[in-house]
Amino acid sequence: MKRFLVTQLARLGDIVQAIPLLQGLKKVYPDCWVEVLVNKKFSEICTLMPWIDEVVTIDFPRVGQLLVGDTASLEKAYGYLKTFYSQLKARAFTRVFNITPHYLGVFSAMLSRNNQLDDQESSEWQVYFKSVTMQWNTLSFHMSDLYICIAGLEPSNEQVRLVIDKKSKQWADEFLRAYGLQGDEIIIAFHPGASTPHKQWPRDYFIRLGKKLLETQRIMIMLLGTEDASDLCHHFGNRCINATGKTTVAQLAALLQRTHVFVTNDTGPMHIAAACGTFVISIHMGKENCFTTGPRTLRGFTVQPALPCHPCQYPEHCTAQTCKKNIEPDLIYELILRSLNPHQYSNSTMLSMDKAVVYHAGHDPMGFWDFYPLTHKKLTIDDLMHRLLRYVWKHTLDYSCTTQNSTNIQAYVQKLGITLEHFYKKNDSLKIHCCELDRALQELSALCGQGMNVCKDIIRYAPSALRFHKCLQRLAEECEKIDNALATWKERMPILRPLINTFFTHKEESTGDDIEQLAQEAYRCYEQLHTRCGMLRALAKEYQRQSMQEVTKAALQTAFA
Template sequence: MSAKPILILQMQRMGDLILSFPLFLWLQRQHPGHPLWVVGEPRFYEALLPLSPTATYFPWAAADQVRRTAFILCVNLSHERTAAALAGEVQAEEHIGPFQSADGVRRIHGRWQLYRTGLVHANRHNRFHWADLNALDCIPLPWIATTRWPEPRTSLGDRRRIGLFLGASEPAKRPNIRFWVDLTRELLHRDLRPILLGGPAERSVAATVQKQVGQHVLNLADRLTLAQIANLGQSLELLVTPDTGPMHLAAWTGLQVLNLSLGPVNPWETGPYQPGHFVLQARISCAGCWGCSASKSRQTQRCHEHFLPRRVAQLVHALAGSKGRSGDKPRTADGNLYISTRTSEGLYRLSRLLPDNISSSSREMLDEFWSLFWGGSFGLWDREKPRSAWQKLGHAYPALTEAFVVFLLDFHRQLRRAKDEAFWRQGPPMLRPLYSQAHLILQNDDFSRKSEQHVLTMTEELLHIAAQEKRP
């Protein structure tokens, strides 16, 4: 009798599918001999078949076959209601992710999947990457910690070849044509060889860039399959790209990335996952937003204005063009320059390279506290980690921690209004993680007494940590 397969429902975009690849590898290691089935969108997975871990892919049209099969595990990584409905019809020993029962009630199984759902419009202080969140409900943390990802390839034969991927899924997430024209010129001026890349949506953009630059620039937009782009990446020194599916493909296949993180994306969540890649982000308070709240009268979002072609070209030259010749390292950047690394527990982390002479901001320290609090609450590490982070935050920003305690006490007092939707929309930004997670915990269990006790316990634990500075 053959072993029961594992089912993954991943019906999101290409980038989401590629960020599921680490989970595929971990599941195959955890359940040897159990085939991996993936239900996804053919327009995304078909192009990735040569690059994917071993798996059998099914389109939505094959859902009947999925319903007739018994699985050892079903993991739903999609937020589509149709995916939740399919998960509810699947026979599996364990379910993780959104699940819709026969009576139409939708719930989320798995505390990390519940946490991720709670990040919608409340992710300002999140520091957990999507690829890690995909796995934490079903893969032991020590297995993640012992995984070693190859370093990206560098110092190739011709270090001047720089890929420019021009597109992203939304206009707000990609630079405009003027930026690409000026960047291409600046790279050529520095004796680098930019190559224009993209899919069908970037064909006209690439043609315009090529025409306006006025020099011979290799334009391969809409001329290569994803597998061919991956093969081309074997000879590129660096790929400059917004947050997009091909960026994740480049990181997966070992091509070093400089991610221009602009628009409504948070690089802590969807930056290049493997270690050794670079992320450039505007140094403004709203960077990493879920959705831009700038005035509609503005022609561009504020973060776009911080990406200057000349400065980006200088950074590219320092990261790739001069590597191995003069030994130059980037000395300056208009924004925060990070490199993707790992925590001691093996989870994704962005380590700041530039500027290297400033202390952590209040937001960064609050980000760190919240990530350590959730990790401690969900059993990843002991409770001393968030306590230590809170002490550091209090010493650096005492006024902030005092305000935090005031807001937290007010939240605790008003929990009796839990079913009032207006209550959940009033939380201050520093407490949005608590408001969002607590609301979702209550909704997920129909505001039961058990869920109310869960929220109370969570709040009291936060109060216990936050009050420690006040104790003698």
């Protein structure tokens, strides 16, 4: 029997986003045993996931006390961790999947594995994962899909659903009855909190939204989250249900199942609500981006500021907070009405997209999770690159950089073009940006070619290193110059950062014992980047070609009409 360990030591929402991975493992390996390693603080959510056979928890507060507490002892801390990971390692897992977005997960996964290197440890997807954790705005996939790819699984359209126990459902019924609810009332829930300030929509906006709803609609407002949010209750009078700080995770899920619309920041409860089938209106500000961490549900809207600086890499340094101000209460109010009365609206019913963009979820031509604008917006080079890069990563990380033939690329671009045409408006400047991208990719490819040639020379001279040490030193300096030239493109054309960051992350992962081995690994890094640049260039040129065909066809139809 195959035994798998999934290491997710991040927060509540990250664990919920692992459900498609867990579902996929059980579907591909029906008789497998799946264990998850999680932070003890967030372990309760795992009881709602029937795909998990055993939950292993690590007590970080205890480790912290052993390291820096009043009775700190390095020896005790080391002893605790050594015993913990020795017992974990003794379970002899077939595979260990690290999906923790920081190096603590890498550390844990290494200590949990058998000594024998498994193919997952050297996975190209793990290198990509490490790269994007340094700059989340370079991620081309939804996190749940990235987890699936790390495990070597295919994307699935299967809906994510938590399984809530009968006791928690009964508790929710009794809790709501205590507020006089009989079961047919419309409940709009608010979650004003979040783990960091930059993720929190202004409280004043929640108050304005709630008051407008109470004035115009026959609804009840329910407040969820920590007790810090309870002060909002007095703004809503006796039509407010205060559940802040009063629920377990299972009870929270049960209340969310009874909720008609959930208005929330990008938080763990947002993902729980999506997995309960609740209609979710999520607000993403600062560095939060619906394309990577939005709710995985077809029942909802996601809202983001229409700003060129979003998503922000360093929101804690921003004093303007424009992204918060741009998402106004009136917009969220309109979206709530749409969710309650969908037959009265259609996507063609215009919403103002000047300050914020509203998205709804769907799938891309490869089956990956995606978000599309509710009303047509101009297609930008970033919108296009986001989807083209998914194809590049999928076909170079999965298949060891085997070149895709033109027929496959044409078929993908054709499907992508049809999808984008349905949701986006044409942008005349896109052609210029595509030409600039083509020139940049040509230059990157040329630099990669130079790097490959330098590595070949190093490999040739390495066996006689003492004799050719000056020559090898000169070649190493040439290699450094090439890398510096590649690095400049991160600022010259930011949309290329995902490719370049992954190149450098992969290069830093080199483990060769001598000059020759290091040169061989560096050659492979240049070769991979060269392949990816070529594939991305082919995709962009094919998109331009098909777009021009459509323009010509439309012009001829107009001329002969």
